[in-house]
Amino acid sequence: MVVEQTKLPTGVSHAKSNSMNENIDHTQLSEWLNQVADKRCKNAFTHLFKFFAPKIQRIARSKFPNEAQSHEVVQETMSNVWRKAHLFDANKGAATTWVYTVMRNVTFDLLRKVKSNREDNLSDDIWPIAEGSVTEEQVYEDHLESNQLLRVIEALPEAQQQVVKGFYLMEMSQEQLANHLNLPLGTIKSRLRLALAKLKVQLGEEHD
Amino acid sequence: MIKHHPKFELLQSYVNGDLPASLAIGISIHADMCTDCQHTIAQLTEQVAEHSFEEATVRLDDLDSNSFTSYSEEADEEDFFESMISNITFSDDADVITEALQREVIFRDKTYQLPTALSRIELGKAANIGKLSRSRLQLDEDEIHSSLLHINPGGGVPAHTHKGFELTVLLDGSFTDSRGEYNKGDFILLDGTFTHNPISQNGCLCYTVANDALHFTQGINKLLNPIGSFIY
Known part of the structure; x- marks a missing residue:
C-alpha cells in the first residue's frame, strides 16, 4: 500500500530529510515548548514565536484574502501554543507537527466562520490536539x-x-x-x- | 474488519485541512476505527508540517525588488509581532482539556454512541420513511448534506445513483450491495457513475454525506425521485 512507499526512505528522500534537519532544530523547538509548558517561560515563547509566526503568516496569507485574517491565524495559533503547550508530548512527535496541527485547526475553524458563517469550532473534535498518535x-x-x-x-x-x-x-x-x-x-x-x-x-x- | 478506506489524496487533503467539514468528519470517524489510516495520517501530518516550517527565511524574494519598503515593512511587522507576544503571554493561564463528551443517539429504540467528531454538532429531528430514519446534521455547507441514516433490520435504500458524490461511513452494523458486504468502520465514497442498492439484513447506522439528490434508477422506485433528496 501507499504507506509502504512513504515509510521506507529511498536514497532521495533520505538526502532530503537530512537537509530538513539542517533547517529545523527539532530538539531546540521541543525544548522551548516544554519550557513554555513547565515554566511558562516567556523567553522560550518568544523564540518559538520568532520561528513560527512569520511562517504561519505566510501560509495563512495564501488561504485568506485579507491580511487581518492571516494575522488572526497567527494570533490564535500562537496563543493556543502558549495556552496548550502542556498537551505537547515530544515522545509522540516533532514540535513542528504539533504546531502545524494547532495552526491547521485554527485555520479550519476560521475558514468555516468565513465561508459558512458557523462559529462551531469543530476542528478539535475532528483532529484532536491532545493525542497526536495512537498506541499502535x-x-x-x-x-x-x-x-x-x-x-x-x-x-x-x-x-x-x-x-x-x-x-x-x-x-x-x-x-x-x-x-x-x-x-x-x-x-x-x-x-x-x-x-x-x-x-x-x-x-x-x-x-x- | 474494515476493508474500505479513503484514498491517499483524500487523506492528504484531510491533513491539509482543505476538506469541507462534512468530509473531514467522515475521515475522522473512519480513522478513529482504522489504525492503518491513523498511521498514514500521522505520517502525512509530520511531512506537511516539516515542509510548512522548513523555509529558512521568509523575505528573501522581496529583498531585491524594493529593499527600502520591505525593510520598513519588516520593522512594522516586528513591532506588530512584539505586541502580539506580550498580549499572548500577559496571562499565565493554561487551557484545561476536558474529556470529550460521549454523546448518544436513539433510533427506533436503539441507543448508539456517537464518535467524537460528531459530539457537538446539532442534529435535526429524525424523519422516517418505512425502515429508514434520517437525521440531518446542521453543518450549513450549502449543497452538501450530512446526515445520520439508520436502517432497520431488513431495510434498504432502493437502487439509486447520484448526480454528485455519496459518502457512507458505517458507524454500526453492516449492509450489502452488489459489490459485497460493508462493515463497521468502512468508508465508502461513490461518485455519480455508480448505481447501488444497499440492503441491511441486521440493521445499521451510517454517517452519510451527499452533494446532490439521490436518483432512483429502477421501476416503480423512480416514482420516489421527487423525494430523493429526503433520504441522503
Whole structure:
C-alpha cells in the first residue's frame, strides 16, 4: 500500500530529510515548548514565536484574502501554543507537527466562520490536539526499525553479512558458524565485531 | 474488519485541512476505527508540517525588488509581532482539556454512541420513511448534506445513483450491495457513475454525506425521485 512507499526512505528522500534537519532544530523547538509548558517561560515563547509566526503568516496569507485574517491565524495559533503547550508530548512527535496541527485547526475553524458563517469550532473534535498518535504506533515503529536494520545488513560486505545473518537471524552460535562456513573461530569473531561497528555507525547516522 | 478506506489524496487533503467539514468528519470517524489510516495520517501530518516550517527565511524574494519598503515593512511587522507576544503571554493561564463528551443517539429504540467528531454538532429531528430514519446534521455547507441514516433490520435504500458524490461511513452494523458486504468502520465514497442498492439484513447506522439528490434508477422506485433528496 501507499504507506509502504512513504515509510521506507529511498536514497532521495533520505538526502532530503537530512537537509530538513539542517533547517529545523527539532530538539531546540521541543525544548522551548516544554519550557513554555513547565515554566511558562516567556523567553522560550518568544523564540518559538520568532520561528513560527512569520511562517504561519505566510501560509495563512495564501488561504485568506485579507491580511487581518492571516494575522488572526497567527494570533490564535500562537496563543493556543502558549495556552496548550502542556498537551505537547515530544515522545509522540516533532514540535513542528504539533504546531502545524494547532495552526491547521485554527485555520479550519476560521475558514468555516468565513465561508459558512458557523462559529462551531469543530476542528478539535475532528483532529484532536491532545493525542497526536495512537498506541499502535509502537508496533509500527518496531516494524520500521527491523526493516531498516535489514536494509543496513544487506549493505554489508558479503562475508560480514553471512556472519551477522547466521548469528542474529538464524541464531547459530559462533562455533556453529565457524563449522558451517569452514573458517577459524577467530575470523568469525572479528567479522562479527567489524560488522557490528559498521551497523552502529550506519544506524546512528540514519537515526539522527 | 474494515476493508474500505479513503484514498491517499483524500487523506492528504484531510491533513491539509482543505476538506469541507462534512468530509473531514467522515475521515475522522473512519480513522478513529482504522489504525492503518491513523498511521498514514500521522505520517502525512509530520511531512506537511516539516515542509510548512522548513523555509529558512521568509523575505528573501522581496529583498531585491524594493529593499527600502520591505525593510520598513519588516520593522512594522516586528513591532506588530512584539505586541502580539506580550498580549499572548500577559496571562499565565493554561487551557484545561476536558474529556470529550460521549454523546448518544436513539433510533427506533436503539441507543448508539456517537464518535467524537460528531459530539457537538446539532442534529435535526429524525424523519422516517418505512425502515429508514434520517437525521440531518446542521453543518450549513450549502449543497452538501450530512446526515445520520439508520436502517432497520431488513431495510434498504432502493437502487439509486447520484448526480454528485455519496459518502457512507458505517458507524454500526453492516449492509450489502452488489459489490459485497460493508462493515463497521468502512468508508465508502461513490461518485455519480455508480448505481447501488444497499440492503441491511441486521440493521445499521451510517454517517452519510451527499452533494446532490439521490436518483432512483429502477421501476416503480423512480416514482420516489421527487423525494430523493429526503433520504441522503
